[in-house]
Structures are given as structure tokens and as C-alpha cells.
Amino acid sequence: MNKVLIAMSGGIDSTAAALLLQEQGYELIGCTFRTRYTTEASLQAAKDLAQSLGIEHHILDLDEPFERDIVGYFRHEYLAGRTPNPCVVCNRLIKFGRLMDEANRLGCDRIATGHYARIVSNETGIFLARAKDEKKDQTYFLWQLTEEQLSRILFPLGDYTKQEIRDYLSTKGYNDLAHKGESQDICFIHDDYRTFLNIPNQPGNYLNQEGQIVGQHSGYTNYTIGQRKGLGIALGKPAFVTDINAEHNEVRVGDYEALLRTEIIIHHTIFRGDSTRPVQAQIRYRSHPTEATIITQDGFLSTGKPTEGVSLNFREPVWAPTPGQSVVIYQDHLLVGGGII
Secondary structure, X not given: OOEEEEEOXXXXXXXXXHHHHHHOOOEEEEXXXXXXXXXXXXXXHHHHHHHHHOOEEEEEEOHHHHHHHHHHHHHHXXXXXXXXXHHHHHHHHHHHHHHHHHHHHHOOOEEEOOOOOEEEEEOOEEEEEOOOOOOOOOHHHHOOOOHHHHXXXXXXXXXXXXXXXXXXXXXXXXXXXXXXXXXOOOXXXXXXXXXXXXXXXXXXXXXXXXXXXXXXXXXXXXXXXXXXXXXXXXXXXXOEEEEEEOXXXXXXXXXXXXXXXXXXXXXXXXXXXXXXXXXXXXXXXXXXXXXXXXXXXXXXXXXXXXXXXXXXXXXXXXXXXXXXXXXXXXXXXEEEXXXXX
């Protein structure tokens, strides 16, 4: 199983991943996705890298499915008053879903990317594990990958820190690339998500925690849970968005404590861990995992398909869990599940 289709953007991480795999003896074929947000410079960088490595390179046009399944989902969630995780959905449907399809078409045994994550196997199955570089760990965005997919994926950067990867590229003669800045979080958002959505303002009411009108806002799609800046109201103390009602175009505001939660409901829950043990749940990419207990309505948590009506009870309160975002579930260093808040 030595033939690998590797996603190549021409950036730091995918370049290092390709070099490492080639050194390990894998036969590589490069693949670069094209959407309307892909720059010609990045396409050329990927082509040039493939040529320098002496490998075959393909450009896969995914503009239509990306616009429908990722950008469409992004827009739909904001219109519903939720805050989406487009990278989570893109990884499942596009980056790994379409890449696996292309690998099958080209006769490749495996696929590889430059994500910072590890894959481990034990007596109960194949799991994602946190990367060596905790600051760069990307398992949060990969929780929807299936065990079948994991069995065919390589993450060569999982055992390195970002600085080690930069140093490695320098030793390989890619000094300019080694000093390149980080890429943006959401590939199709170049400034503010509100500008991208381009939804006309529809003024509505701010409500306080008691349901009283305390001001007027510019439209519910301009706000997210936990937002403090740009509210344009003065309540005599710091105010945060605590709830969004899309149907009535209402934005509720309150103080910091109003956003603390000890329990959240999650949907489309996938769980492959030990349900008798506590878990560590992470409610956003940059937050720290918090110990929690999983509770279901009927006491049963399916390990074979998504489960509805699942709640997480946290040992310590978490701040501003946001509808539409992912909560990712760990036990020790293994990713064992996730769901949508």
C-alpha cells in the first residue's frame, strides 16, 4: 500500500507532508482542489512543487460542490441564527470525501494531507489522536471522519511541531516557504464574514435577559453568541450576545455570567469511546477541553450511527457554547466523538 494521493496547496504544511512521505518511500500523486476562491498563484505553487518532486499532479475542479455544500451551508446556518463550522463539513465532504474518490479513480491505496493530527490503532479500532504540537492540533476539525476513512489516511505532520516543520523545509532548500506566514482559517472569507454574506440589514430589537427591549440592532445575521464588540448599545456594564432568535429578528444580550453553561444539548452525535467513563469536551477550536458526562434520553448511545437528544454535563461551567458549532469529545488523547451544539 505505497501509492498515495496527497492534497497539495503549495503551502508550508502540504509541501512538508509530500517531502516526508517521499522520503519514507511512498509513491506520490499530487492533487490540488480548484474553486472560485483558489488563486492562480497557489495553483502554480502546487504545480511547481509537484514538478520539483518529480511526481504526477492533478487539478480537481470542485467549484460546484464546494459552493453548494460548503458555502451554501455557511449561508444557511447564519440565516437560521446559528454559527457554522464550515471547515468541519468541508473536511468530511470535500477535502477527504472527494480526495478519497479521486484516489480510488487513480488507483491510490491511501490519501494524505498536511493536517496536524495523528492516527492510532488499538484493540477497539482506529482513532484520531492529538498532534504533538498542541497549539497546531487540528483534530477538532476532523471529528466527522469515519473509521473507514482513517484506515486509508496518512498525517505525516502529526509527530512534529510547526517550528520543526519550518526547520525541516529550510534544510530541504525551501527557505522562503519555511518563513511564510500562516494561511487564513476559512479559505473563502478574506475579510469579514458579514461582507461575504452580503445580507441586507434588517433592523430588529435587542432584548435583555428579562425580555425587555434595550435598543435596536442592524440584523441578527450580523451577530454571534458571545460577541461583545460592535453592539452599539450602552447598558452601563459590558454586554454580550447571549441568544439569537432568527424568526423574530431578536438579539438577546446579557453579562458574562449569562453565558456560562453546565449542560448543553448536542445533535448528530457520534461516539466511539467508553460511555462509562467521563470525557473531555471541547466546545470551540481555541477552547480547552472540560471534563463532562454524556447523558442520553434512553440511556443508550449508539456507536454505529449518529444519536440525537444527547446532553453533556460539564464538571465546570463552559462559556458561550454556540448553536451550530461543533463540540468534540476526547478520552485521554484520543478523539472518540463529537456533535453539533
